[in-house]
Amino acid sequence: MTSAAFPTVEEYEAQVTGWWRTGITRIRPGEILLRGYPVEELIGNITFVDQIWLMLRGELPTPDQSRLLEAALVAAVDHGPQAPSIAAARMAATCGVGLNNAVATGTNLLGDVHGGAGQQCMEVLREIQERAGDGGDVDAAAAELVAEYRARGEHVPGFGHRFHPRDPRRDPLLELTERAADAGAVTGWALRAGRALEAALAAGRSRPVPMNIDGATAIIYSELGFAPELGRGLFVLSRSVGILAHAWEETTSGSRIKGPLPRPLLAGYDGPEPRAVPRRA
Template identity: 55%
Template sequence: MSLDKTTGLLKKAREWWTTKIIDIRPGIIRIKGTPIQDLIGNVSYAHMVWLMTRDDQPTPEQAALLEAALVSAVDHGPQAPSIAISRMAVTCGLPLNGAMASAINVLDDVHGGAGEQCLELFNRIARHPAGLSMDDTVTAVLDEYVAEHGKIIPGYGHRFHPVDPRAIRLLALVDAAAKQGVVRGRYADIGRAVEAALAQRASSKLPMNIDGATAVVYGELGFEPAMARGLFILSRSVGILAHAWEQKQQGGRIKGPMPPDIDYTYTGA
């Protein structure tokens, strides 16, 4: 092979993958231009999440708000399908990585996607043409959303919690951050306006849940809706790991979703 052809192939190989995230050479590791040794011990994990997924550095206050959202969604008990799957997977012989992968794979549109869907809804309200009041804008966008997706509004109501304590705390942190000028508070206003509109429609309160509250946080911090799901998965992975590890310590073999002496309902002929 000629030298020119070899040089061309090497150039093509180097250009096959491009990234502005990390620069690695012998003895050098830089994340977005910052040496890794300057980050280790000096920034939080939430700061690193921001740095890896964005093109800017967070302020300490922004990183703290992101961290609060990540902490809020780590776990919701074995009744959550993803958590249950991680525990069942361990009893079927899978190692931790297999149990985590099995659980994360079910975090899709129905179980895991509400935060992304809610932030998409909030963005539609935020982008609505000027001239309408907040209440009229929310009404119009909710009508559009229900016509497209059905009556379930992501981010509101909870099958276990009449009021979601996680949402209350996150909204309080957003309010405090807005007073300090860290965020604008626009998404908090939108979230509360949607909550009020839903209460009028249902003639009963339908409070914001954890998915709605994290959507508020991620919207205030400028994350795209798809990232809201990714960040939720990152957060919930901690709970998945913890439950898989706990089940590994407890032992058990081929545990199904219910004890074997509790039968299912047969509906066939």
Template identity: 65%
Template sequence: MTISEDEAAQWWATAVSHIEPGSIELRDRPIQQLIGEVGFVDIIWLLLRGDLPSSRQSALLEAALVAGVDHGPQAPSIAAARMAATCGVGLNNAIATGVNMLGDAHGGAGQQCVEMLTDVRTLHEAGHTWDAAAREVMDDWQRRSRYLPGFGHRFHPRDPRRDPLLALVDQAVTDGIVAGDHLRAAQAVESALARRRGGARPVPMNIDGATAVIYAELGFPPPLARGLFVLSRSVGILAHAWEETGQGRRNKGPLPRSVLPARLPPQQQA
């Protein structure tokens, strides 16, 4: 069967970009009109959404992206990238190794939190109070998992990124930049969770929860909350992989060579 030129062109039809000899357009905007005029965060918005954000929308998105760039070698994605960088692969491969670690358990909580907050908002719109909606959705999520996405942190008693991010959202709500429903949903979950735990250690919102609020308030669907986190964390992955290439190690493993893994007791062996 012969494929026509038009069929081949339609196979790759896209609204994201249009490329011809001597011409590059992003969402129908010539690249020469964007270079030097539009920031990188605005380009992310443009390619994903088809238009340019307002300055306040851009600033809010940038704050979320800045907050998620790095969390040190304690993060599996960073550790994996640093190890990969010592194994004779290129910098791009080291970055890909780190990015590929960002799955449901490490990197997916933002997406899951947007889904959860959207469920809370939907129940509220159906007539539930914010508190009742939060408790019902929490019960549903905790029947499936012991972890509530976007809340609590294994390392920080209170995530230092939470307060500045939520303060920016709160101001954006006051100024009419975003509606605030996802912020109220997150605050309702946080309050309901604190009451449920009583005097136990509180489980405040973490970076995934705070950025989920921002992504949802800005209108990004849940899967893009993960995609945007991947873009953000890629910056830290790149920096760590690059630093590791200059330290002269070869085949770096997860433990110093002087430390050997413990022997697994027989009763724990498969």
């Protein structure tokens, strides 16, 4: 007879091995199983995108699912040194830290404001779906939601861009999603909701507010059945490739301690003019 205070050897072993119990990976001497597949059989037979899907979802994707996921990941890889995550990684690389530290510096900047719009847009798309219900008026639900955002003075995530009048990544991503919906690979619900949002935002304006990369990838990740939180994770995974490339370029450039401004320039200052420090009595 045992008690909670004095478990048997078998009970104690089960507690220890169950501490990090997982359905993702099994490691034994000479064996690596990933979601039940021997790693040696996956090597050379599936793509990296397929592997991402397998690890997150537990099964291998269909060719259509893999194609859509890959398109979204490719589209969001990089947006140049003006993106804070890229700039921070490059700056870190000139300070002599390791490549992993520079990449981590960049990815750590991907939060709610810079990097979070995709997840936020996925949540908006889901809300439109819930408001419209089965067979409901998606356009009316989108118009209602946009009116609420405007009343609060808030920006609808996934639309408009501070740099691009029309995001060049929007059209190819939506076209791929539309083809997948026509083929029955996805339902098309998020695509309908996203386009309804875009139309509602354009109503009554002389200039439209087109969908950006965050909105387009939010549609794809939603169509593919990913949770909004995973939508952000997938964006971070994608952007990490660009961050790595920029960090490596800066590492190999030989530059040292590059600050946020070129050396001849100094940051603006609006504090007090020089003044004397009071002397102690």
